[in-house]
Amino acid sequence: MSLNYAKRMDNIKASEIRELLKLTQQPNIISFAGGMPAPESFPIEEFIKIGRQVLENTGAQALQYGPTEGYQPLREAIAKRMAKVKVDVKAENILVTSGSQQGLDFVAKIFINPGDIIVCESPTYLGAINAFKAYEPKFIEVSTDKDGMNMEELEEVLKSNDNIKFIYVIPDFQNPSGKTWSVERRIKLVELANKYNVAVVEDNPYGELRFEGEILPAVKHFDTEGRVAFLGTFSKILCPGLRLGWVAAAPEFLSKFILVKQGADLQSSTISQMEAAKFLELYNIDEHIQKIIDIYRKRRDVMMKTIEEEFPEGVSYTYPEGGLFTWVVLPEYMNARELALKALEQNVAYVPGGSFFPNGGNENTFRLNYSNMDEERIVEGIKRLGKVIKDAIR
Numbered sequence: 001m002s003l004n005y006a007k008r009m010d011n012i013k014a015s016e017i018r019e020l021l022k023l024t025q026q027p028n029i030i031s032f033a034g035g036m037p038a039p040e041s042f043p044i045e046e047f048i049k050i051g052r053q054v055l056e057n058t059g060a061q062a063l064q065y066g067p068t069e070g071y072q073p074l075r076e077a078i079a080k081r082m083a084k085v086k087v088d089v090k091a092e093n094i095l096v097t098s099g100s101q102q103g104l105d106f107v108a109k110i111f112i113n114p115g116d117i118i119v120c121e122s123p124t125y126l127g128a129i130n131a132f133k134a135y136e137p138k139f140i141e142v143s144t145d146k147d148g149m150n151m152e153e154l155e156e157v158l159k160s161n162d163n164i165k166f167i168y169v170i171p172d173f174q175n176p177s178g179k180t181w182s183v184e185r186r187i188k189l190v191e192l193a194n195k196y197n198v199a200v201v202e203d204n205p206y207g208e209l210r211f212e213g214e215i216l217p218a219v220k221h222f223d224t225e226g227r228v229a230f231l232g233t234f235s236k237i238l239c240p241g242l243r244l245g246w247v248a249a250a251p252e253f254l255s256k257f258i259l260v261k262q263g264a265d266l267q268s269s270t271i272s273q274m275e276a277a278k279f280l281e282l283y284n285i286d287e288h289i290q291k292i293i294d295i296y297r298k299r300r301d302v303m304m305k306t307i308e309e310e311f312p313e314g315v316s317y318t319y320p321e322g323g324l325f326t327w328v329v330l331p332e333y334m335n336a337r338e339l340a341l342k343a344l345e346q347n348v349a350y351v352p353g354g355s356f357f358p359n360g361g362n363e364n365t366f367r368l369n370y371s372n373m374d375e376e377r378i379v380e381g382i383k384r385l386g387k388v389i390k391d392a393i394r
């Protein structure tokens with residue numbers, strides 16, 4: 001039987017990462033594939049106490065419907081925390097979402113008619129590509145270098161296309177490339193968005209996970225006209241299971257998100273929001289983030305050192321200053337999808353890079369995650385991967 005599904009379903013494929021993650025559930029696999037936080041960083045004891053408190057003191061409220069915009073004390077706490085990335089907003093500028101993934105779906109729902117153009121970095125986050133694809137856009141990819149998106153190329157694109165709806169960027173420790181934009185590029189991006197009248201979607205799950213140096217001001221910090229929507233999340237600084245993220249935007253822009261939030265799920269989970277707000281009230285999340293940073297910095301160091309020792313000449317990679325990923329570029333004739341099968345035979349998994357390019361190509365690339373495996377497994381996994389690459393390189 002074949003049901004008469006909508007045309008948009010032709011564009012929606014199972015995420016390669018989700019398929020791979022199924023395989024990597026097996027305990028003997030060393031997985032650099034997912035983007036999962038270190039479970040040992042989760043504040044389980046704290047959440048046991050918080051859960052009791054929230055239910056004992058405010059149980060009826062926690063189990064009831066709440067406002068679409070979000071639980072007010074949480075909106076206030078989020079607005080305050082946005083100062084970390086130098087964004088000055090109030091609770092009224094915040095909509096709580098079910099992860100930032102929901103913000104990505106909303107942004108496409110708000111802007112995209114079939115055939116409209118989205119501009120993004122090349123490569124970009126697979127989850128965003130999939131969320132956007134449901135609304136049948138065209139993607140224009142703009143190349144990046146070590147300082148972020150290439151601004152001359154972006155201006156050319158903006159000049160020569162008139163139905164561009166938004167520019168989607170991940171300026172800090174990008175998924176998948178691990179790259180971070182310079183401040184100059186952030187300023188220039190806003191300048192160009194103003195000049196060509198397009199919106200900017202800044203997806204920023206990793207900005208606070210900086211291992212060295214100062215946290216950089218968000219693109220939103222430079223927004224003079226209210227055209228930047230900032231997507232934030234608790235997934236990487238607390239835990240993804242809460243499913244809590246947010247959109248920070250100017251009131252009129254935010255009102256569109258609120259409208260689609262009503263239609264999507266009325267509101268994010270009241271009890272999750274109350275627990276997150278309680279965590280922020282009772283504990284020091286900055287100290288908690290510092291603990292996560294200390295774990296990830298060590299893992300990044302071990303992974304990068306082992307890569308340096310074990311990967312052959314002709315292979316290049318990003319040195320990430322924060323976040324969860326590094327990005328590997330093999331010689332052009334090599335195919336990272338084929339190589340992934342050989343790596344899996346050695347019980348090592350990664351995500352082939354081709355899926356992070358909405359218009360295809362670049363099959364000689366792959367992404368490595370270092371947040372989820374302990375140091376010993378990182379060393380062993382990278383050694384095995386190095387051998388697989390050495391065996392295949394000419």
Ligand code: PMP
Nearest residue numbers: 035099100101125175233235245
């Ligand atoms: N954006 C980016 C760039 C991500 O890497 C992720 C998670 N991997 C998300 C958004 C979605 O995260 P969540 O829905 O858990 O907030």
